[in-house]
Amino acid sequence: MNSESDAALELARTFREALRQAVYVTRRLDVGETELTGSQLSLLTQLADGGARVSDIARNLGVRAPTATEQITRLEGRGYVRRDSDPEDSRVVVVRLTDDGWDAVARVNLRRNRAIAAVIDELPARDRAALEAAIPVLTSIYDRLRGE
Amino acid sequence: MNSESDAALELARTFREALRQAVYVTRRLDVGETELTGSQLSLLTQLADGGARVSDIARNLGVRAPTATEQITRLEGRGYVRRDSDPEDSRVVVVRLTDDGWDAVARVNLRRNRAIAAVIDELPARDRAALEAAIPVLTSIYDRLRGE
DNA sequence: CTCTTGAAGTTAGGTTCCCTAACTGTTAGG
DNA sequence: CCTAACAGTTAGGGAACCTAACTTCAAGAG
Numbered sequence: 001m002n003s004e005s006d007a008a009l010e011l012a013r014t015f016r017e018a019l020r021q022a023v024y025v026t027r028r029l030d031v032g033e034t035e036l037t038g039s040q041l042s043l044l045t046q047l048a049d050g051g052a053r054v055s056d057i058a059r060n061l062g063v064r065a066p067t068a069t070e071q072i073t074r075l076e077g078r079g080y081v082r083r084d085s086d087p088e089d090s091r092v093v094v095v096r097l098t099d100d101g102w103d104a105v106a107r108v109n110l111r112r113n114r115a116i117a118a119v120i121d122e123l124p125a126r127d128r129a130a131l132e133a134a135i136p137v138l139t140s141i142y143d144r145l146r147g148e
Numbered sequence: 149m150n151s152e153s154d155a156a157l158e159l160a161r162t163f164r165e166a167l168r169q170a171v172y173v174t175r176r177l178d179v180g181e182t183e184l185t186g187s188q189l190s191l192l193t194q195l196a197d198g199g200a201r202v203s204d205i206a207r208n209l210g211v212r213a214p215t216a217t218e219q220i221t222r223l224e225g226r227g228y229v230r231r232d233s234d235p236e237d238s239r240v241v242v243v244r245l246t247d248d249g250w251d252a253v254a255r256v257n258l259r260r261n262r263a264i265a266a267v268i269d270e271l272p273a274r275d276r277a278a279l280e281a282a283i284p285v286l287t288s289i290y291d292r293l294r295g296e
Numbered sequence: 297c298t299c300t301t302g303a304a305g306t307t308a309g310g311t312t313c314c315c316t317a318a319c320t321g322t323t324a325g326g
Numbered sequence: 327c328c329t330a331a332c333a334g335t336t337a338g339g340g341a342a343c344c345t346a347a348c349t350t351c352a353a354g355a356g
Contacts, residue, residue: 019170119289303352
Protein backbone atom coordinates (compact mmCIF):
# COMPACT_ATOMS: atom_id res chain seq x y z
CA MET A 1 0.00 0.00 0.00
CA ASN A 2 2.15 2.88 -1.22
CA SER A 3 1.22 6.54 -1.32
CA GLU A 4 0.76 6.51 -5.09
CA SER A 5 -2.09 4.03 -5.09
CA ASP A 6 -3.57 5.81 -2.09
CA ALA A 7 -3.72 8.98 -4.18
CA ALA A 8 -5.40 7.12 -7.04
CA LEU A 9 -7.94 5.61 -4.67
CA GLU A 10 -8.70 8.97 -3.17
CA LEU A 11 -9.19 10.51 -6.59
CA ALA A 12 -11.46 7.60 -7.51
CA ARG A 13 -13.49 8.16 -4.36
CA THR A 14 -14.04 11.86 -4.99
CA PHE A 15 -14.74 11.14 -8.64
CA ARG A 16 -17.51 8.70 -7.77
CA GLU A 17 -19.02 11.09 -5.27
CA ALA A 18 -18.90 14.06 -7.66
CA LEU A 19 -20.50 11.96 -10.37
CA ARG A 20 -23.34 10.99 -8.09
CA GLN A 21 -23.88 14.64 -7.27
CA ALA A 22 -23.77 15.65 -10.91
CA VAL A 23 -26.48 13.13 -11.70
CA TYR A 24 -28.52 14.56 -8.86
CA VAL A 25 -28.09 18.06 -10.24
CA THR A 26 -29.22 17.19 -13.73
CA ARG A 27 -32.20 15.28 -12.40
CA ARG A 28 -33.07 18.34 -10.35
CA LEU A 29 -33.05 20.51 -13.44
CA ASP A 30 -35.44 18.17 -15.18
CA VAL A 31 -38.18 18.81 -12.66
CA GLY A 32 -41.46 19.47 -14.42
CA GLU A 33 -40.10 17.94 -17.59
CA THR A 34 -42.54 15.34 -18.80
CA GLU A 35 -42.05 15.11 -22.53
CA LEU A 36 -39.06 12.75 -22.45
CA THR A 37 -37.09 11.03 -19.72
CA GLY A 38 -33.31 11.20 -19.66
CA SER A 39 -32.96 7.66 -21.00
CA GLN A 40 -35.38 8.29 -23.82
CA LEU A 41 -33.61 11.49 -24.78
CA SER A 42 -30.23 9.72 -24.79
CA LEU A 43 -31.59 7.11 -27.14
CA LEU A 44 -33.18 9.62 -29.51
CA THR A 45 -30.18 11.94 -29.51
CA GLN A 46 -28.03 9.05 -30.60
CA LEU A 47 -30.23 8.60 -33.68
CA ALA A 48 -29.70 12.15 -34.87
CA ASP A 49 -26.73 10.98 -36.96
CA GLY A 50 -28.83 8.39 -38.77
CA GLY A 51 -30.44 5.02 -38.24
CA ALA A 52 -28.98 2.46 -35.86
CA ARG A 53 -29.49 -1.22 -35.07
CA VAL A 54 -31.07 -2.27 -31.82
CA SER A 55 -27.81 -3.89 -30.76
CA ASP A 56 -25.82 -0.73 -31.51
CA ILE A 57 -28.24 1.35 -29.50
CA ALA A 58 -27.97 -1.03 -26.57
CA ARG A 59 -24.19 -1.01 -26.66
CA ASN A 60 -23.96 2.77 -26.85
CA LEU A 61 -26.34 3.21 -23.96
CA GLY A 62 -24.65 0.50 -21.92
CA VAL A 63 -27.78 -1.62 -21.53
CA ARG A 64 -28.87 -5.10 -22.63
CA ALA A 65 -30.82 -5.75 -25.78
CA PRO A 66 -34.21 -6.30 -24.09
CA THR A 67 -33.95 -2.90 -22.42
CA ALA A 68 -33.30 -1.26 -25.78
CA THR A 69 -36.22 -3.14 -27.33
CA GLU A 70 -38.51 -1.95 -24.56
CA GLN A 71 -37.52 1.69 -24.90
CA ILE A 72 -37.74 1.59 -28.67
CA THR A 73 -41.21 0.10 -28.45
CA ARG A 74 -42.35 2.89 -26.13
CA LEU A 75 -40.88 5.59 -28.37
CA GLU A 76 -42.36 3.94 -31.44
CA GLY A 77 -45.77 3.99 -29.78
CA ARG A 78 -45.42 7.72 -29.28
CA GLY A 79 -44.43 8.23 -32.89
CA TYR A 80 -40.84 9.36 -32.28
CA VAL A 81 -39.05 6.47 -34.01
CA ARG A 82 -39.86 3.80 -36.57
CA ARG A 83 -38.45 0.35 -37.20
CA ASP A 84 -37.11 -0.34 -40.68
CA SER A 85 -35.74 -3.60 -41.96
CA ASP A 86 -32.27 -4.05 -43.35
CA PRO A 87 -32.48 -5.35 -46.94
CA GLU A 88 -29.11 -7.11 -46.55
CA ASP A 89 -29.94 -9.00 -43.36
CA SER A 90 -33.53 -9.64 -42.49
CA ARG A 91 -32.74 -10.29 -38.81
CA VAL A 92 -31.68 -6.70 -38.37
CA VAL A 93 -33.98 -3.87 -37.27
CA VAL A 94 -32.86 -0.36 -38.12
CA VAL A 95 -34.33 2.32 -35.87
CA ARG A 96 -34.77 5.84 -37.23
CA LEU A 97 -36.15 9.14 -36.00
CA THR A 98 -39.47 10.25 -37.42
CA ASP A 99 -40.11 13.94 -38.11
CA ASP A 100 -41.87 14.18 -34.76
CA GLY A 101 -38.89 12.48 -33.14
CA TRP A 102 -36.54 14.96 -34.71
CA ASP A 103 -38.59 17.86 -33.42
CA ALA A 104 -38.77 16.43 -29.93
CA VAL A 105 -35.02 15.82 -29.73
CA ALA A 106 -34.24 19.35 -30.81
CA ARG A 107 -36.81 20.90 -28.50
CA VAL A 108 -35.99 18.95 -25.35
CA ASN A 109 -32.23 19.06 -25.83
CA LEU A 110 -32.38 22.81 -26.24
CA ARG A 111 -34.45 23.21 -23.10
CA ARG A 112 -32.13 21.06 -21.00
CA ASN A 113 -28.97 22.56 -22.43
CA ARG A 114 -30.31 26.00 -21.53
CA ALA A 115 -30.95 24.89 -17.96
CA ILE A 116 -27.41 23.55 -17.62
CA ALA A 117 -25.96 26.58 -19.41
CA ALA A 118 -27.68 28.87 -16.91
CA VAL A 119 -25.88 27.08 -14.07
CA ILE A 120 -22.55 27.00 -15.88
CA ASP A 121 -22.85 30.69 -16.72
CA GLU A 122 -22.76 31.58 -13.06
CA LEU A 123 -19.43 29.86 -12.54
CA PRO A 124 -16.15 31.76 -12.43
CA ALA A 125 -14.25 31.49 -15.70
CA ARG A 126 -11.63 29.25 -14.13
CA ASP A 127 -14.23 26.72 -13.05
CA ARG A 128 -15.84 26.75 -16.45
CA ALA A 129 -12.45 26.07 -18.01
CA ALA A 130 -11.86 23.18 -15.60
CA LEU A 131 -15.18 21.64 -16.56
CA GLU A 132 -14.43 22.06 -20.24
CA ALA A 133 -11.00 20.46 -19.90
CA ALA A 134 -12.37 17.38 -18.15
CA ILE A 135 -14.95 16.55 -20.82
CA PRO A 136 -12.60 15.04 -23.44
CA VAL A 137 -10.98 12.93 -20.72
CA LEU A 138 -14.32 11.36 -19.84
CA THR A 139 -15.05 10.80 -23.49
CA SER A 140 -11.73 9.06 -24.06
CA ILE A 141 -12.36 6.71 -21.13
CA TYR A 142 -15.81 5.97 -22.50
CA ASP A 143 -14.56 5.27 -25.99
CA ARG A 144 -11.97 2.86 -24.70
CA LEU A 145 -14.38 0.90 -22.50
CA ARG A 146 -17.15 0.83 -25.06
CA GLY A 147 -15.03 -1.03 -27.57
CA GLU A 148 -14.23 -3.94 -25.30
CA MET B 149 -28.81 34.57 -30.52
CA ASN B 150 -25.28 35.90 -29.95
CA SER B 151 -22.08 33.87 -30.07
CA GLU B 152 -21.62 33.98 -26.32
CA SER B 153 -24.80 32.10 -25.51
CA ASP B 154 -24.06 29.70 -28.36
CA ALA B 155 -20.79 28.84 -26.64
CA ALA B 156 -22.52 28.26 -23.31
CA LEU B 157 -25.12 26.03 -24.96
CA GLU B 158 -22.42 24.04 -26.72
CA LEU B 159 -20.55 23.54 -23.46
CA ALA B 160 -23.78 22.46 -21.79
CA ARG B 161 -24.39 19.96 -24.59
CA THR B 162 -20.97 18.36 -24.33
CA PHE B 163 -21.20 18.42 -20.55
CA ARG B 164 -24.46 16.48 -20.60
CA GLU B 165 -23.05 13.97 -23.06
CA ALA B 166 -19.87 13.49 -21.01
CA LEU B 167 -21.94 12.98 -17.91
CA ARG B 168 -23.96 10.27 -19.62
CA GLN B 169 -20.75 8.58 -20.70
CA ALA B 170 -19.30 8.79 -17.21
CA VAL B 171 -22.40 7.09 -15.83
CA TYR B 172 -22.00 4.40 -18.47
CA VAL B 173 -18.37 3.88 -17.47
CA THR B 174 -19.05 3.52 -13.76
CA ARG B 175 -21.95 1.17 -14.41
CA ARG B 176 -19.69 -0.86 -16.67
CA LEU B 177 -17.11 -1.21 -13.93
CA ASP B 178 -19.73 -2.43 -11.47
CA VAL B 179 -20.53 -5.47 -13.57
CA GLY B 180 -20.70 -8.60 -11.44
CA GLU B 181 -21.17 -6.50 -8.33
CA THR B 182 -24.17 -7.85 -6.49
CA GLU B 183 -23.63 -6.98 -2.84
CA LEU B 184 -24.95 -3.43 -3.05
CA THR B 185 -26.45 -1.27 -5.78
CA GLY B 186 -25.11 2.21 -6.41
CA SER B 187 -28.07 3.84 -4.66
CA GLN B 188 -27.73 1.62 -1.63
CA LEU B 189 -24.02 2.32 -1.38
CA SER B 190 -24.61 6.08 -1.63
CA LEU B 191 -27.05 5.89 1.24
CA LEU B 192 -24.80 3.79 3.45
CA THR B 193 -21.68 5.84 2.69
CA GLN B 194 -23.51 8.92 3.83
CA LEU B 195 -24.06 7.31 7.24
CA ALA B 196 -20.37 6.74 7.84
CA ASP B 197 -20.15 10.10 9.62
CA GLY B 198 -22.89 9.15 12.07
CA GLY B 199 -26.65 8.72 12.25
CA ALA B 200 -29.00 10.73 10.05
CA ARG B 201 -32.72 11.41 9.86
CA VAL B 202 -34.79 9.97 7.07
CA SER B 203 -35.46 13.47 5.76
CA ASP B 204 -31.76 14.34 5.76
CA ILE B 205 -30.95 11.19 3.87
CA ALA B 206 -33.61 11.95 1.30
CA ARG B 207 -32.37 15.50 0.79
CA ASN B 208 -28.76 14.44 0.46
CA LEU B 209 -29.61 11.76 -2.07
CA GLY B 210 -31.93 14.08 -3.96
CA VAL B 211 -34.98 11.86 -3.61
CA ARG B 212 -38.37 12.09 -1.89
CA ALA B 213 -39.02 10.81 1.57
CA PRO B 214 -40.93 7.66 0.54
CA THR B 215 -38.00 6.61 -1.61
CA ALA B 216 -35.64 6.97 1.35
CA THR B 217 -38.03 5.02 3.55
CA GLU B 218 -38.16 2.22 1.00
CA GLN B 219 -34.40 1.93 0.68
CA ILE B 220 -33.86 2.12 4.43
CA THR B 221 -36.39 -0.66 4.92
CA ARG B 222 -34.58 -2.87 2.43
CA LEU B 223 -31.19 -2.18 4.00
CA GLU B 224 -32.63 -2.74 7.48
CA GLY B 225 -33.95 -6.11 6.36
CA ARG B 226 -30.45 -7.07 5.27
CA GLY B 227 -29.00 -5.97 8.58
CA TYR B 228 -26.93 -3.04 7.31
CA VAL B 229 -28.74 -0.24 9.17
CA ARG B 230 -31.04 0.12 12.17
CA ARG B 231 -33.69 2.66 13.06
CA ASP B 232 -33.30 4.47 16.37
CA SER B 233 -35.70 6.97 17.88
CA ASP B 234 -34.74 10.51 18.79
CA PRO B 235 -35.39 11.10 22.52
CA GLU B 236 -36.05 14.77 21.89
CA ASP B 237 -38.62 14.36 19.13
CA SER B 238 -40.52 11.14 18.87
CA ARG B 239 -41.52 11.78 15.25
CA VAL B 240 -37.92 11.50 14.18
CA VAL B 241 -36.22 8.29 13.07
CA VAL B 242 -32.43 8.22 13.26
CA VAL B 243 -30.81 5.75 10.88
CA ARG B 244 -27.42 4.29 11.80
CA LEU B 245 -25.00 1.78 10.31
CA THR B 246 -24.74 -1.57 12.03
CA ASP B 247 -21.37 -3.32 12.28
CA ASP B 248 -22.29 -5.38 9.24
CA GLY B 249 -23.25 -2.17 7.45
CA TRP B 250 -19.92 -0.62 8.29
CA ASP B 251 -18.07 -3.64 6.92
CA ALA B 252 -20.10 -3.68 3.73
CA VAL B 253 -19.54 0.03 3.06
CA ALA B 254 -15.79 -0.29 3.50
CA ARG B 255 -15.55 -3.44 1.41
CA VAL B 256 -17.70 -2.33 -1.51
CA ASN B 257 -16.35 1.21 -1.65
CA LEU B 258 -12.81 -0.11 -1.74
CA ARG B 259 -13.66 -2.54 -4.52
CA ARG B 260 -15.35 0.10 -6.67
CA ASN B 261 -12.72 2.73 -6.01
CA ARG B 262 -10.07 0.27 -7.11
CA ALA B 263 -11.90 -0.39 -10.35
CA ILE B 264 -12.08 3.34 -11.09
CA ALA B 265 -8.50 3.90 -9.92
CA ALA B 266 -7.27 1.25 -12.33
CA VAL B 267 -8.78 3.19 -15.22
CA ILE B 268 -7.54 6.55 -13.97
CA ASP B 269 -4.06 5.13 -13.52
CA GLU B 270 -3.81 4.47 -17.23
CA LEU B 271 -4.46 8.10 -18.10
CA PRO B 272 -1.68 10.52 -18.97
CA ALA B 273 -0.82 12.78 -16.03
CA ARG B 274 -2.39 15.78 -17.74
CA ASP B 275 -5.74 14.04 -18.11
CA ARG B 276 -5.65 12.92 -14.51
CA ALA B 277 -5.03 16.51 -13.46
CA ALA B 278 -7.92 17.73 -15.61
CA LEU B 279 -10.24 15.22 -13.97
CA GLU B 280 -9.05 16.20 -10.52
CA ALA B 281 -9.55 19.90 -11.22
CA ALA B 282 -13.13 19.39 -12.41
CA ILE B 283 -14.30 17.56 -9.32
CA PRO B 284 -14.52 20.52 -6.93
CA VAL B 285 -16.44 22.43 -9.60
CA LEU B 286 -19.10 19.73 -9.77
CA THR B 287 -19.26 19.67 -6.01
CA SER B 288 -19.74 23.42 -5.81
CA ILE B 289 -22.57 23.28 -8.33
CA TYR B 290 -24.20 20.55 -6.33
CA ASP B 291 -23.86 22.36 -3.02
CA ARG B 292 -25.46 25.45 -4.41
CA LEU B 293 -28.42 23.63 -5.91
CA ARG B 294 -28.95 21.45 -2.88
CA GLY B 295 -29.37 24.46 -0.65
CA GLU B 296 -32.26 25.92 -2.65
C1' DC C 297 -27.68 -29.36 -50.02
C1' DT C 298 -28.22 -30.05 -45.13
C1' DC C 299 -26.87 -29.28 -40.51
C1' DT C 300 -25.19 -26.90 -36.90
C1' DT C 301 -23.66 -22.86 -34.70
C1' DG C 302 -24.26 -18.36 -33.60
C1' DA C 303 -26.19 -13.68 -34.16
C1' DA C 304 -30.38 -10.30 -33.91
C1' DG C 305 -34.34 -9.28 -31.72
C1' DT C 306 -38.35 -10.13 -28.89
C1' DT C 307 -41.11 -11.99 -25.04
C1' DA C 308 -41.82 -13.24 -20.25
C1' DG C 309 -41.11 -12.48 -15.62
C1' DG C 310 -38.91 -10.10 -11.93
C1' DT C 311 -36.28 -6.31 -9.15
C1' DT C 312 -34.92 -1.66 -8.01
C1' DC C 313 -35.68 3.05 -7.87
C1' DC C 314 -38.32 6.73 -8.19
C1' DC C 315 -42.79 9.39 -7.94
C1' DT C 316 -47.57 11.48 -5.94
C1' DA C 317 -51.39 11.11 -2.81
C1' DA C 318 -53.08 10.07 1.39
C1' DC C 319 -52.56 8.66 6.06
C1' DT C 320 -50.82 8.50 11.29
C1' DG C 321 -48.70 10.47 14.95
C1' DT C 322 -46.19 14.49 17.13
C1' DT C 323 -44.84 19.16 17.92
C1' DA C 324 -45.53 23.92 18.53
C1' DG C 325 -47.74 28.39 18.02
C1' DG C 326 -51.87 31.31 18.61
C1' DC D 327 -57.01 23.73 23.42
C1' DC D 328 -56.78 23.60 18.58
C1' DT D 329 -54.98 24.06 14.44
C1' DA D 330 -51.10 24.08 11.30
C1' DA D 331 -47.04 22.17 10.07
C1' DC D 332 -43.67 18.49 10.27
C1' DA D 333 -41.65 13.42 10.22
C1' DG D 334 -42.33 9.33 8.50
C1' DT D 335 -44.92 5.46 6.39
C1' DT D 336 -48.23 3.13 3.32
C1' DA D 337 -50.43 2.42 -1.13
C1' DG D 338 -50.24 2.36 -5.86
C1' DG D 339 -48.01 2.99 -10.17
C1' DG D 340 -44.44 3.93 -13.86
C1' DA D 341 -39.72 3.71 -15.84
C1' DA D 342 -35.58 1.33 -16.48
C1' DC D 343 -32.95 -2.21 -15.79
C1' DC D 344 -31.85 -7.48 -15.63
C1' DT D 345 -31.65 -12.91 -16.98
C1' DA D 346 -33.63 -16.80 -19.32
C1' DA D 347 -35.78 -18.63 -23.06
C1' DC D 348 -37.58 -18.32 -27.60
C1' DT D 349 -37.90 -17.32 -32.91
C1' DT D 350 -35.91 -16.30 -37.04
C1' DC D 351 -32.24 -15.90 -40.07
C1' DA D 352 -27.19 -16.19 -41.76
C1' DA D 353 -23.19 -18.50 -42.76
C1' DG D 354 -19.70 -22.03 -42.62
C1' DA D 355 -18.59 -27.24 -42.49
C1' DG D 356 -19.22 -31.40 -44.25
